Amino acid sequence: MLFIQYPKCKTCQKAKKWLDKNNIEYTDRHIKEENPSYEELKSWYEKSGLPLKKFFNTSGVLYKSMQLKDKLPDMSDEEQLRLLASDGMLVKRPLVVKCDTVLIGFKEAEWEVLK
Secondary structure (H helix, E strand, O other): OEEEEOOOOHHHHHHHHHHHHOOOOOEEEEOOOOOOOHHHHHHHHHHHOOOHHHHEOOOOHHHHHOOHHHHHHHOOHHHHHHHHHHOHHHEOOOEEEEOOEEEEOOOHHHHHHHO
16 A cells, blocks of 8 residues: 655645554655656546545645646646646645555545455
């Protein structure tokens, strides 16, 4: 299982504690140091069944400074995926990938499937 996170993020810290408390093994990946690639993001998006907008860190400084709220509706999926792949700070986190399961953000009830 891949756990993609930003160590300074409070939600990521909570998620990591939850994983550890539940003895769930994972590979930890720092999103700023190793940004997800276009291919990874495309695969995760397809597996997740979620709208692509869910992959964006809409509360992030970069998202807001780039005014993506207004720009995303006019962008194709490929353009959005390439944008996400350009900077890890645009990607919502934590992000968990396990086989065909992709979880974005930390909601304890949703994460129960990882046990």
